[in-house]
Amino acid sequence: MMREYKIAVIPGDGIGIEVVEEALKILKRASEIVGDVKFSFDSFEWGCEYYLKTGKMMDEDGLDRLKKYDAILLGAVGFPGVPDHISLRDLLLKIRQGFDQYINYRPVKLLEHVECPLKGKKTEDVDILFIRENKEGEYAGVGSILNEGQDSEIALQTSVFTRKNTERVMRFAFEEAKKRNKMNKVTSITKSNALNYSMVFWDKIFAEISKEYPEIKTNASHVDAACMFLVQKPEIFDVVVASNLFGDIMTDLAAALRGGLGFAAGANLNPEKKFPSMFEPVHGSAPDIAGKGLANPLAMIWTAVLMLDFLGEKELSKMISNALRNILKYKDKLTSDLGGSAKTNKVGDSICELLR
Numbered sequence: 001m002m003r004e005y006k007i008a009v010i011p012g013d014g015i016g017i018e019v020v021e022e023a024l025k026i027l028k029r030a031s032e033i034v035g036d037v038k039f040s041f042d043s044f045e046w047g048c049e050y051y052l053k054t055g056k057m058m059d060e061d062g063l064d065r066l067k068k069y070d071a072i073l074l075g076a077v078g079f080p081g082v083p084d085h086i087s088l089r090d091l092l093l094k095i096r097q098g099f100d101q102y103i104n105y106r107p108v109k110l111l112e113h114v115e116c117p118l119k120g121k122k123t124e125d126v127d128i129l130f131i132r133e134n135k136e137g138e139y140a141g142v143g144s145i146l147n148e149g150q151d152s153e154i155a156l157q158t159s160v161f162t163r164k165n166t167e168r169v170m171r172f173a174f175e176e177a178k179k180r181n182k183m184n185k186v187t188s189i190t191k192s193n194a195l196n197y198s199m200v201f202w203d204k205i206f207a208e209i210s211k212e213y214p215e216i217k218t219n220a221s222h223v224d225a226a227c228m229f230l231v232q233k234p235e236i237f238d239v240v241v242a243s244n245l246f247g248d249i250m251t252d253l254a255a256a257l258r259g260g261l262g263f264a265a266g267a268n269l270n271p272e273k274k275f276p277s278m279f280e281p282v283h284g285s286a287p288d289i290a291g292k293g294l295a296n297p298l299a300m301i302w303t304a305v306l307m308l309d310f311l312g313e314k315e316l317s318k319m320i321s322n323a324l325r326n327i328l329k330y331k332d333k334l335t336s337d338l339g340g341s342a343k344t345n346k347v348g349d350s351i352c353e354l355l356r
Contacts, residue, residue: 004038008069012047014285015295016075022297022348023304029352030316048079048087057090063098071307072278078285097135099275101268104132108254113328125235126257131173132247136160139244159198170209173241177216182238185217189226189242262296262337265303279307293343296335323354
């Protein structure tokens with residue numbers, strides 16, 4: 001029986017357009033091979049360049065238009081002349097918060113044939129799943145600037161942590177630890193010695209939820225110490241649960257352990273599937289290399305794999321992830337950041353050839 005999925009595509013800016021093209025090429029080819037899965041893609045030109053033309057990052061009815069899709073694929077957002085807080089808040093955060101995508105899901109796995117910058121670390125040493133709270137915390141957008149332009153100018157940024165959201169994020173992390181069955185361990189990232197309300201609250205909820213999962217080992221680490229441990233001994237981590245800001249910082253650091261942002265895939269999940277989830281690579285739009293065929297599309301393709309996993313298409317997911325692992329054997333088929341000389345589109349072509 002044919003399974004059909006409607007996917008909203010937001011290529012965005014810069015290299016986002018190029019890497020999305022490769023991901024779509026591979027999804028189409030894989031679905032042809034399997035035969036019982038069909039994708040339809042609708043593209044939206046929203047992003048920073050759209051903002052420069054229209055004064056808005058996305059159309060006013062954007063969320064209503066996106067609701068009908070099974071998932072959203074996003075390339076990258078960012079362009080000179082558009083402040084980062086506008087590009088983030090008026091598109092990415094608008095979708096994350098509007099669609100209750102309260103889980104930011106970022107796996108970090110060192111693959112074979114990729115050199116880790118840490119001396120002596122093997123593939124099994126770098127295998128971490130980061131569960132980042134994705135709606136609240138430091139990115140809730142609550143605050144103001146008072147007395148602007150005066151000597152007495154004040155900036156207020158208020159973090160928001162609700163019990164309901166914090167509980168469900170932590171439960172999600174514990175459930176993922178059970179599924180992975182690696183170390184059966186969840187590490188909570190905190191800073192309660194300095195943030196005496198938000199992170200004390202976070203620690204309290206973590207302790208409460210931990211009691212529901214007696215079979216799962218737990219640890220709490222201050223974010224500064226956790227960053228140190230991440231580069232000293234990443235093998236001590238299994239599942240990591242963190243607030244919006246701490247999770248954002250730590251996952252970029254962790255991406256370097258697996259070969260850089262060119263491998264970093266991410267997902268913004270509404271686990272209940274009441275709204276579509278959004279899948280995006282962690283890297284930026286890199287406008288300085290856009291249009292030159294230099295962009296590494298592997299992070300975007302890994303992101304498509306995460307989408308397939310979430311949709312329940314395990315065969316397609318396995319097919320593409322195997323091809324991704326296999327292409328790493330051939331340096332000449334990779335982009336220059338990985339020591340190769342292939343252009344972006346040629347990487348996609350090579351993966352299509354490897355799909356079977």
